[in-house]
Amino acid sequence: MSRYDPTIIEPKWQAIWDAAGTFTAVRDLSRPKYYVLEMFPYPSGRIHMGHVRNYTMGDVVARYKMAQGFSVLHPMGWDAFGMPAENAAMERGGHPKDWTYANIADMRAQMKPLGLSIDWSREFATCDPEYYGQQQSMFIDMMAAGLVYRKAAVVNWDPVDMTVLANEQVIDGKGWRSNAPVERRELTQWFFKISDYSAELLSALDGLTNWPEKVRLMQANWIGKSRGLQFAFTTTGAPDGFDRLDVYTTRPDTLLGASFAAISPDHPLAKHLERHDPAVAAFLVECRKGGTTAEAMETAEKIGMDTGIRVLHPFDNAVELPVYIANFVLMDYGTGAIFGCPAHDQRDFDFATKYGLPIPAVFVAEGAEDAALTEAYVPMKSERVHFMRGFAGAEFQTGEAAITAAIAHCESIGVGRGVTNYRLRDWGISRQRYWGCPIPVIHCDTCGVVPEAKENLPVRLPDDVTFDIPGNPLDRHPTWRNCTCPKCGAGARRETDTMDTFVDSSWYYARFTAPHATTPTVAEDAAYWMNVDQYIGGVEHAILHLLYSRFFARAMNKTGHLPASAIEPFNALFTQGMVTHGIYRSVTTKSATGPNDEAAMIITVKYHFPEEVEGVTDEGVTSFDKKEGIVGRAFLKSEVDELISVTPSLERNDAYSALRLEGTKVDVFSSAKMSKSKKNVVDPDKIIAAFGADTARWFVMSDSPPERDVEWTASGAEATHKHLSRVWALCDRIGSMPADHQGTGDADLVRASARAVHEVTQGIEGFAFNKAIAKLYEFTNTLSKANASSSAMKQAIRTLAQLMQPMTPHIAESIWAYQGGAGLCATAAWPVADPALLIADTMTLPIQINGKRRAEISVPVDMTVSEIEKLALADQDVVRFLAGQPIKKIIVVPGRIINVVV
RNA sequence: GCCCGCGUGGUGAAAUGGUAGACACAUGAGACUUAAAAUCUCCCGAUCGUAAGGUCGUGCCGGUUCAAGUCCGGCCGCGGGCACCA
Numbered sequence: 001m002s003r004y005d006p007t008i009i010e011p012k013w014q015a016i017w018d019a020a021g022t023f024t025a026v027r028d029l030s031r032p033k034y035y036v037l038e039m040f041p042y043p044s045g046r047i048h049m050g051h052v053r054n055y056t057m058g059d060v061v062a063r064y065k066m067a068q069g070f071s072v073l074h075p076m077g078w079d080a081f082g083m084p085a086e087n088a089a090m091e092r093g094g095h096p097k098d099w100t101y102a103n104i105a106d107m108r109a110q111m112k113p114l115g116l117s118i119d120w121s122r123e124f125a126t127c128d129p130e131y132y133g134q135q136q137s138m139f140i141d142m143m144a145a146g147l148v149y150r151k152a153a154v155v156n157w158d159p160v161d162m163t164v165l166a167n168e169q170v171i172d173g174k175g176w177r178s179n180a181p182v183e184r185r186e187l188t189q190w191f192f193k194i195s196d197y198s199a200e201l202l203s204a205l206d207g208l209t210n211w212p213e214k215v216r217l218m219q220a221n222w223i224g225k226s227r228g229l230q231f232a233f234t235t236t237g238a239p240d241g242f243d244r245l246d247v248y249t250t251r252p253d254t255l256l257g258a259s260f261a262a263i264s265p266d267h268p269l270a271k272h273l274e275r276h277d278p279a280v281a282a283f284l285v286e287c288r289k290g291g292t293t294a295e296a297m298e299t300a301e302k303i304g305m306d307t308g309i310r311v312l313h314p315f316d317n318a319v320e321l322p323v324y325i326a327n328f329v330l331m332d333y334g335t336g337a338i339f340g341c342p343a344h345d346q347r348d349f350d351f352a353t354k355y356g357l358p359i360p361a362v363f364v365a366e367g368a369e370d371a372a373l374t375e376a377y378v379p380m381k382s383e384r385v386h387f388m389r390g391f392a393g394a395e396f397q398t399g400e401a402a403i404t405a406a407i408a409h410c411e412s413i414g415v416g417r418g419v420t421n422y423r424l425r426d427w428g429i430s431r432q433r434y435w436g437c438p439i440p441v442i443h444c445d446t447c448g449v450v451p452e453a454k455e456n457l458p459v460r461l462p463d464d465v466t467f468d469i470p471g472n473p474l475d476r477h478p479t480w481r482n483c484t485c486p487k488c489g490a491g492a493r494r495e496t497d498t499m500d501t502f503v504d505s506s507w508y509y510a511r512f513t514a515p516h517a518t519t520p521t522v523a524e525d526a527a528y529w530m531n532v533d534q535y536i537g538g539v540e541h542a543i544l545h546l547l548y549s550r551f552f553a554r555a556m557n558k559t560g561h562l563p564a565s566a567i568e569p570f571n572a573l574f575t576q577g578m579v580t581h582g583i584y585r586s587v588t589t590k591s592a593t594g595p596n597d598e599a600a601m602i603i604t605v606k607y608h609f610p611e612e613v614e615g616v617t618d619e620g621v622t623s624f625d626k627k628e629g630i631v632g633r634a635f636l637k638s639e640v641d642e643l644i645s646v647t648p649s650l651e652r653n654d655a656y657s658a659l660r661l662e663g664t665k666v667d668v669f670s671s672a673k674m675s676k677s678k679k680n681v682v683d684p685d686k687i688i689a690a691f692g693a694d695t696a697r698w699f700v701m702s703d704s705p706p707e708r709d710v711e712w713t714a715s716g717a718e719a720t721h722k723h724l725s726r727v728w729a730l731c732d733r734i735g736s737m738p739a740d741h742q743g744t745g746d747a748d749l750v751r752a753s754a755r756a757v758h759e760v761t762q763g764i765e766g767f768a769f770n771k772a773i774a775k776l777y778e779f780t781n782t783l784s785k786a787n788a789s790s791s792a793m794k795q796a797i798r799t800l801a802q803l804m805q806p807m808t809p810h811i812a813e814s815i816w817a818y819q820g821g822a823g824l825c826a827t828a829a830w831p832v833a834d835p836a837l838l839i840a841d842t843m844t845l846p847i848q849i850n851g852k853r854r855a856e857i858s859v860p861v862d863m864t865v866s867e868i869e870k871l872a873l874a875d876q877d878v879v880r881f882l883a884g885q886p887i888k889k890i891i892v893v894p895g896r897i898i899n900v901v902v
Numbered sequence: 903g904c905c906c907g908c909g910u911g912g913u914g915a916a917a918u919g920g921u922a923g924a925c926a927c928a929u930g931a932g933a934c935u936u937a938a939a940a941u942c943u944c945c946c947g948a949u950c951g952u953a954a955g956g957u958c959g960u961g962c963c964g965g966u967u968c969a970a971g972u973c974c975g976g977c978c979g980c981g982g983g984c985a986c987c988a
Contacts, residue, residue, distance in 0.1 A: 217906060218983055226987075249988060262988090302986075328986040338988045346903080347986065423987055542983080703914050703926065711914070715927060722941095723926090729941095771916075774925035781925095846921040851969050853921050891968050897920040901968050 004728035006692020010810045014115055022826055023066075023117040025073040027528045034070035035529050036062040037509055039537030039545070040077045043125070044084065045103040047110045048674060049579035049712055050538070052684050053700040056807075057576055057769070058536045059116045060701065063806040064764050066117065067830035073529050075512040076111070076118045078104050078125035081132075081436045082501045087177075089467040096435040097463065100127055110685055114693045115809050117826070122515045126504035127435070131511065133458025134520040135503065136440035140451040141559035143441075147193045150449065153428055154266075157185035162471035164432050178470075184288050189430040190439055190497065194551045198223055198422035201550055210572035212707075215542040222543050224423025226250045229407050230335065231416025233261060233311035236320070239276075242269050245311055245323065248334030248421060252406040257341040259348070259357045261311050262304060262324040266331035273307060273325075280305065280325065287327040302328050302351055314415040326351065332425055427548065429500040432472045434465060436498030444485035444492040453486040459494070472496055505545055506552035509535075509569055510562055521561045530566040539575035546573070574767055577709040579700060580671040581680040584608040607679040671711045682712050694808035695721045701807055702773040723777070724811055727800070730784050731815045734793045741790040749788045752779060753799045754837035760803045761830070769807070776803060794819050799831055847872050848899040854881045857898075865892045872898045 017023060027033075038058040041051060055076075062074035078100075085096035104125055111118075124131050142148045156165040160178035164187065174181055194201075202223045205216045229252035232244040245261060263269055265287040273280040283305045304324040313319035321339070328347065329338055342352035342359040352359050407418040430439070438459040440452040452459055462480045465473035474480060474496040485492040507520070513529040514522035553569040556562040562569075586606050674681045687696045699720040704710035756779035763772025783796050798819050805812035805825050816825035839861060845868065847855040855877035859868055869890055872878060882902060889901040 214906065214983085221905065221984055224984090224987070228988080247988080251988075326986095328988095330987065333987045340988085345988075348988080421987085423984095539982085705915080708914095713914090713927075716914085719927065726941095770914090771925085774916075777925055844921090848920085848969070856921075889968060891920095893920060893969095897969080899920080899968050 004725045004811070006694060006810065007689075009814050010113065010115060010693055013810045013813045014112065016813075017115075017117075017824070017826065020824070022824060023062075023072075023074065023119050024121060025075070025119045025529075026071060027525060028071045029528070031069060031071040033073065033529060034062075034065040034534075035073040035513075035532045036065065036534050037075065037512070037532045037536070039535070039541060040079050040505070040508060041107065042082065042084075043078045043080050043100055043103040043107055045106055047107050047684055049581075049682055049684060049700065050674070051111075052114065052696055053579050053706075053710070054536060054538070054576055055111070055114065055116050056697045056700055057574070057706055058534070059114075059118075059697075059809075060764060060769060060806040061534050061536075062117045063809065063826060064830065066826065067802070067805070067828065069829065072117070073122075073512065074116075074118055075122040075515070076116075076120065077123055077508055077512065077515075078107075078127075079501065079505050079508070080104065080125040080127040081498075081504055083433065083435070085435045086433060086467060093467075095463070095465075096467075097127070097461075100125070100435075113688050114684075114697065117809075122512055124511070124515050126437075126501075126508065129458045129460050130516070131508075132437040132504070133460075134511070135437050135499070135507070136452070136457050136459055137454055138507070138520050138556065138559060138561060139440055139499075140454060141561070142192070142555055143451050145555070145559050147196070147555050147558070149191055149193065149426075150188055151191060152186045153189045153191075154184050155187050155189070155428075157183045157187075159183055160470060162432075164430075187430075189428045190499075191426040191428050192551070192555070194427045194548075195422065195424055197551055197554055198225075198424045199420075200554070201424070201547065202422075204550075204568060208568065208570075208573070211570075212539075212573065212575055215539070215546065215573060215575060218542045219547055222424065222547065226421050226423070227403070227407075228252065228334075228419060228421065229255075229410055229416050230419040231314060231410065233314065233321075233339075234317070235323070236310045236312065238269070238309045238323075239272055242272065242309075245269070245337055246335040247337045247339050248419065249339060251341065251344065251403065252410055252416075253402040254341040254344045255339070255406065255410070256315065257343045257360050258313060258321055258339045259342050259352055259360060260322050260324055260340045260355075262326035262329050262338050262340055262351075263307075264329040264331040264336040265325055265327060267325075267329075267336045269307075269309075269337075270325050280307070283325060287325075302326065302347070302354070304351060304355060306355075314410075322357070324351075324355070333423065334421055427500075427551070429503055430497040431500055432475070432496075433498055434461065434467075434473045436501060437504060438474070439495045439497050439499055441495045442483055442485055442492045443495065444488060444490060446490060447485050447487040447492075450485055450487050450492075456486070474498070502544060502548050503552075506548045507556060509549070510553070510556065510566070519561075521556070523563075526561075526566065527563055530562065530569065532570045534572045534574065535570040536574045536576060538578075542575065546570070574706070576706050577704065578673045579712055580709050581674050581682055581712045582671050583678050583680045607677070609679045671709075674712075687717065691717060691721045692724075692810070694724055694811050698724065698773065698808050701769040703770055705770050706767055723780075724808065726784070727780055727804075727815070728811065730780070731797055731818060734790070734797050735818055737790040737793065739790055741793075743786070743788040743792070745786050745788040746792040749783070749786045749792050749796050751837050751840070752782045752786075753796050754833040755779075756803060757799060757831045757833040758838055761833070764806065772803075773807065776800070776807075779803070801825055802828060802831055843895065845872075845895075846897055847875060847878055848897060849878065849881050850901060851899065854878065861895070865894065868892050868894075868898065872900070 036058050038054050041047070058074065062072050066072045080100050085100050088094065088099045089096050108123075126132065126135075139148065157163075158165050158175035158178050158180060160180040161175060165175055165182060202220060202225055205211075205220055208216060228248055228250035230246060230248045232246050235243055235245050238245075245263070247261065249255070265284050270280070270284065274284050275281075283303075286303065304326040307323050307325060309323040310320040311323055313321060328351075329336065340348040340351060340357075342349040342357065349359065351357070410416050411418065438461060440457060440459045442450050442452055444450050462474075462477055465477060467473065469476075474494075481494045481496060483492055483494050484490065509532050510521050510526060510530065514525040517525075549569055550567075553562055554567045557564055557567050584607065586608065672678055672680065684696060695717060699712075699717050700710060702720065703716065756775055759775040760772045760779075763769060763775060779800060783793070783800060786793065786796070788796070798816060798821050801812040801815040801819070801821065802825060805816075809826060813825045816828070821828060842858050842860050844856050844858050846853050847857060855872075855875050857868075857871055857875055859871060863871075869892055872892075873882075873887070873890070878900065882900070885902040887900060887902055891897075891899040891901070893899075
């Protein structure tokens with residue numbers, strides 16, 4: 001064997017796997033299947049360390065399962081629609097399609113050197129017409145199943161770019177590109193009826209026991225189940241048809257504290273009044289100002305307007321409450337109308353204070369009940385007041401019992417009924433953009449909205465579009481919109497909205513089971529491969545993508561595209577942490593008016609590339625060598641007095657004082673997610689070129705638990721590479737041993753191997769890759785110090801190669817082949833530890849006296865408790881510490897510890 | 903405001919209630935070398951002690967237990983998610 005050179009062995013083994021079709025997934029009914037999936041990437045053009053970590057994790061699982069005899073599906077694809085492609089087209093010309101496919105080619109070329117066990121024959125991009133055509137077909141099926149509808153919805157509208165903006169694209173109430181104030185506009189949009197599944201999506205979370213608790217909780221909160229009372233107020237002075245006003249409340253126990261009612265500006269009653277009352281119309285204009293973003297809502301002032309309409313308190317018709325239109329009442333939650341109880345709700349309190357409304361208290365301190373009620377509350381018939389009295393005090397504070405009783409009471413006197421509401425709203429999927437899946441419907445003057453005929457699918461995006469003017473190119477395309485109505489054959493217009501890209505990613509996992517089929521899925525393939533056994537990705541998708549996918553799987557089941565067993569598509573979910581890296585940051589302050597004018601001080605924060613940073617010591621200035629520049633590390637603070645930024649052109653031998661004048665002081669400022677703006681990105685390409693894929697893979701899996709962030713450090717990467725070189729050298733040494741070499745440590749080595757097999761297996765099974773790697777270090781150290789026969793050493797290092805294979809497949813194959821392993825290491829059966837070898841003959845037991853460790857004894861594993869006790873009490877150190885004190889108690893935990901209590 | 907998670911050496915971290923700090927990084931000392939790099943060896947929580955060994959130590963305060971990083975209660979700090987949701 002020569003020197004460890006990943007640039008030679010890595011391409012070699014990748015070519016061999018490729019040629020052998022090692023990772024091609026086959027539907028093999030004689031074997032159990034295992035489907036590993038990592039969240040597919042957006043083709044931005046470059047892979048980053050986060051991708052490396054994500055795909056390596058999946059690869060470890062896939063390779064491990066393959067060695068265990070499973071028929072493994074481990075595919076890769078591209079989440080390829082979306083705005084960045086259109087933005088690129090707008091900024092530098094060109095076509096989104098060309099940009100996207102070029103990026104895919106670049107990223108695939110970057111991913112292949114990682115040696116992932118991916119079945120590339122199943123690769124697809126969501127922008128392939130073969131993919132989005134199937135999506136359109138399912139959309140039509142979903143329309144037929146009543147899961148799709150159109151309605152008017154309020155959106156962020158950018159009047160300059162003439163497009164709808166996502167909330168994230170609205171910054172300080174302005175469009176992120178145009179900088180124009182965003183308007184709230186009501187547009188007719190397409191929706192998926194995800195709310196039909198609110199109850200089921202919530203209750204089924206309980207069954208997802210292999211999902212992180214955190215993700216299940218986040219989804220549960222997002223779905224937002226609440227139990228309350230819905231009832232109708234009787235109105236007075238309201239227009240015809242509005243003699244009742246439905247409200248929903250989760251606090252029926254505070255109903256006695258009602259002080260006003262309020263309706264949403266979008267409530268039918270408000271809209272009715274708007275048409276007849278100019279004052280109301282003016283007020284509604286006021287309400288509609290500002291965006292729909294969270295920030296805009298939070299900062300918006302709570303405003304209301306008295307409509308003059310009154311409602312009667314359901315417990316006492318003598319009490320009249322004013323009806324306000326209030327901008328904080330949402331039309332799409334509950335009934336779009338509320339009652340306000342200022343005494344027990346902060347927002348209602350603020351509102352009541354602002355508009356001078358009474359603040360009657362329902363609950364008062366023990367003993368002060370009568371006084372408080374008569375003083376603060378609008379007069380009410382006493383027997384009705386009485387029903388809540390029983391809940392005053394501690395029992396009441398818990399809420400649950402009081403709410404249940406209040407609902408029961410209200411139902412018994414005919415005031416409304418108990419109702420369950422969900423926060424989850426229907427999924428608006430319309431996007432006024434080009435680079436997305438066209439919504440396959442046609443607008444016909446006679447037939448209305450008609451789905452496109454399936455034989456005309458896919459509805460392809462036209463290629464001849466330009467992005468030189470704002471707006472949706474589909475909308476202004478000269479011919480694309482024109483079509484014939486599939487129903488009556490008359491001239492008609494195509495829908496120009498495209499689907500939210502989250503739709504594309506809501507079913508790709510199912511498509512991987514039959515990626516080239518002419519139907520969305522194929523029953524036998526879906527039945528065999530679904531569900532995804534292990535899904536791996538970032539926690540940032542905890543809600544939207546994972547919730548949409550759960551909905552979509554149900555919709556696909558309803559429309560016959562997935563079996564009922566696949567309505568929860570991901571059996572197990574793992575959310576991995578980010579790869580972070582140190583940041584070099586400088587902070588300068590200067591004042592425009594004078595050095596001491598703090599008010600006018602301007603603070604400038606700048607980030608620096610590692611290669612722009614120099615270390616200053618007494619000796620002068622030190623710099624990176626080339627390798628350090630590549631791997632992204634500069635200096636530890638301890639090595640130098642301070643760090644300064646310099647222009648790269650500055651000579652490194654320049655005088656210390658000169659540099660000091662020109663450079664800005666830089667701090668190594670913690671560690672953050674790699675990003676261009678923080679100038680702390682480490683490029684996987686360069687790491688692979690410098691150290692090899694195995695080093696990159698091993699490093700991102702070691703040290704930190706996979707669910708936590710891991711900091712990329714050059715020293716860590718170098719150390720990993722050194723370790724792999726040591727393993728290589730060890731292999732070389734063992735390989736060159738004489739065949740008849742003998743040693744005394746064979747039995748110990750066999751035990752150590754068994755223990756390594758057991759512990760590494762446990763580590764991988766439990767997603768504790770950092771621990772598995774720690775055990776591999778231990779085993780390597782044991783092996784390199786072992787004094788054993790040549791055959792035992794060879795056997796042990798083959799085992800080491802197998803255990804390393806999921807993490808570092810290339811070096812593992814080389815070792816395996818060199819040491820006479822049969823076939824490929826990747827497909828060799830995973831080693832099994834003989835349980836008998838995991839138990840040692842003797843063990844060391846610590847002895848505690850009153851809980852403090854004072855001695856230890858070595859005993860045979862099968863020694864009885866009474867014998868151990870005797871031995872322990874006879875121990876010299878124990879005798880010394882006891883100093884003749886009487887023993888109160890002695891506790892022997894077999895195999896663990898002895899504790900003597902005096 | 904509501905919900906959740908996490909606090910262990912200089913650093914990343916281990917530890918079914920049972921020897922706290924496995925494994926690794928960094929630092930330090932040494933070997934080899936004319937020298938450097940590479941490689942190898944040793945030390946590496948704090949403190950007292952020449953040593954043997956002692957004492958303290960898992961954010962803080964208390965509790966349960968023969969035994970607490972781990973379980974319970976209360977604080978403090980950090981991080982994440984949701985938020986006009988009636």
